[in-house]
Amino acid sequence: MKNEQEDKTEKRIRFVAKHYREDAIDENKAWQVFSEKKGIKQRRFTLSHYWQAIAAAILVCFALSTWYYLENVKEEWLIVVSDSGQIKKVFLPDSSMIVMAENSSIKYNLIGFKKGNRDVELKGKAFFQVKRDEDSPFSVSTAKTVVKVLGTSFQLNEKTDRTALYVSTGKVAFASIEGDEEMILTEGMSAIYTDRDGVVMEDATDKSNVLAWQTKELHFNNASLEQIVRDLSEYYGVEIVNRLDNGNKHLTASFNDLSLDETLLIINQTLDVHLVVQPAD
Amino acid sequence: MTGISLQEFERSFKSLYKPLCLYSLRITESLDDTEDIVQQAFSDAWDKSRGGVVIDNLKAYLYRAVYNRSLSFVSQSPSHQTTEELPDMEDTSEDEQIYEAERNARLWRAIDNLPPARKTIFLMSKRDGMKYREIAEKLELSVKTVENQMGKALKALRETAVRIYTFLFCPA
Numbered sequence: 236m237k238n239e240q241e242d243k244t245e246k247r248i249r250f251v252a253k254h255y256r257e258d259a260i261d262e263n264k265a266w267q268v269f270s271e272k273k274g275i276k277q278r279r280f281t282l283s284h285y286w287q288a289i290a291a292a293i294l295v296c297f298a299l300s301t302w303y304y305l306e307n308v309k310e311e312w313l314i315v316v317s318d319s320g321q322i323k324k325v326f327l328p329d330s331s332m333i334v335m336a337e338n339s340s341i342k343y344n345l346i347g348f349k350k351g352n353r354d355v356e357l358k359g360k361a362f363f364q365v366k367r368d369e370d371s372p373f374s375v376s377t378a379k380t381v382v383k384v385l386g387t388s389f390q391l392n393e394k395t396d397r398t399a400l401y402v403s404t405g406k407v408a409f410a411s412i413e414g415d416e417e418m419i420l421t422e423g424m425s426a427i428y429t430d431r432d433g434v435v436m437e438d439a440t441d442k443s444n445v446l447a448w449q450t451k452e453l454h455f456n457n458a459s460l461e462q463i464v465r466d467l468s469e470y471y472g473v474e475i476v477n478r479l480d481n482g483n484k485h486l487t488a489s490f491n492d493l494s495l496d497e498t499l500l501i502i503n504q505t506l507d508v509h510l511v512v513q514p515a516d
Numbered sequence: 517m518t519g520i521s522l523q524e525f526e527r528s529f530k531s532l533y534k535p536l537c538l539y540s541l542r543i544t545e546s547l548d549d550t551e552d553i554v555q556q557a558f559s560d561a562w563d564k565s566r567g568g569v570v571i572d573n574l575k576a577y578l579y580r581a582v583y584n585r586s587l588s589f590v591s592q593s594p595s596h597q598t599t600e601e602l603p604d605m606e607d608t609s610e611d612e613q614i615y616e617a618e619r620n621a622r623l624w625r626a627i628d629n630l631p632p633a634r635k636t637i638f639l640m641s642k643r644d645g646m647k648y649r650e651i652a653e654k655l656e657l658s659v660k661t662v663e664n665q666m667g668k669a670l671k672a673l674r675e676t677a678v679r680i681y682t683f684l685f686c687p688a
Contacts, residue, residue: 247616248673251538251623252642259547260624262533266526269555273562275522 310347316340329353329366331373336360336448357391362449364388380428380435383408390445397429399438401445409435444470451492457485460508471495479509520565520574528574529558534624536582539617543586553589557581579614626676630669637662638669
């Protein structure tokens with residue numbers, strides 16, 4: 236019985252081997268021929284569970300990599316806005332500090348920033364104290380100008396028709412957005428960009444009170460009336476004019492967080508002038 | 517729609533295609549004609565089914581159809597006079613013949629799955645009737661290697677048979 240079976244097996248092996256041809260009588264190929272002939276739509280995803288599983292795995296990989304990619308290149312803009320009468324202190328991811336004056340805003344791409352693109356956009360006035368990092372320059376752009384620094388502190392004041400820069404410590408490069416030649420400024424220097432001139436120029440006017448909005452202290456050291464009017468207007472955010480032209484007057488005084496009315500009263504009495512707030516148009 | 521769904525039909529097609537071919541091959545002895553016959557039988561069953569005819573037992577129907585088509589092919593073909601295979605088939609029952617076709621399909625698949633080199637040696641010997649020495653010369657191998665590879669190939673093929681016999685005779 237067993238030998239007979241073995242004999243039959245040998246016979247069958249011979250029979251199958253005799254007719255064997257590579258890729259012949261393949262049921263998957265045959266089904267393809269059949270379904271094409273019968274106009275049966277190939278349903279890729281039901282061909283077999285095996286392929287279905289592979290397709291699903293590939294899909295998952297694809298989805299994950301897409302998500303990962305988007306997650307990495309996407310921008311995450313962070314905007315900080317200060318209200319009127321509010322001074323805001325902002326610490327950036329690199330531990331640089333920004334002190335924003337009222338009615339100002341800064342904007343930066345958090346993801347880019349963390350990767351070393353230390354670019355900040357500013358509207359209004361702010362003081363920057365930049366953490367030194369020679370590999371990643373820090374830049375601040377306003378509508379019209381760009382400031383590039385390595386590590387320093389400076390103040391930018393953007394107004395409708397001009398942008399003023401004051402360097403507190405270190406060294407900065409200041410240029411208009413058009414990319415004309417950079418002006419290098421060091422500690423204590425100021426520069427200004429005006430729409431009228433269209434270039435950045437050194438600003439030699441007295442800067443004693445440029446940071447007063449932070450310290451709440453106004454210092455005048457033999458200051459001209461013109462400078463007093465300018466600094467008070469800037470500090471109190473109003474337009475001040477002198478209604479009584481009384482010759483060439485100078486003032487040396489300090490005001491520590493006084494109200495506008497008190498300050499004007501003291502100056503008017505001291506210098507015998509008539510400073511008033513020009514009502515807005 | 518009556519009867520068979522597309523999925524069922526596809527599943528039947530894929531599981532029955534090889535055994536049906538080997539079943540037909542017993543009669544026609546021609547691989548290409550065999551594939552045509554089996555395709556025709558499936559096509560016929562498909563059209564009938566789409567036409568609303570209920571096919572009770574698709575497997576039995578297909579074996580019957582393939583058998584009839586194979587016989588009529590052989591009788592029409594001038595190269596095939598009365599073949600020696602036919603009487604051999606006739607003394608076994610239809611069920612046994614189907615069973616043999618299924619076992620042969622497994623052998624075919626087992627050959628498919630042999631490693632390429634071993635498959636080449638096996639086919640040179642069993643299909644092309646070459647002697648081990650001739651194979652060794654042609655492939656630049658030692659006769660020992662050819663013997664060795666043949667032994668492994670045959671063992672693999674016999675094992676597919678053994679599994680089936682075990683299932684057949686020792687159901688416990």
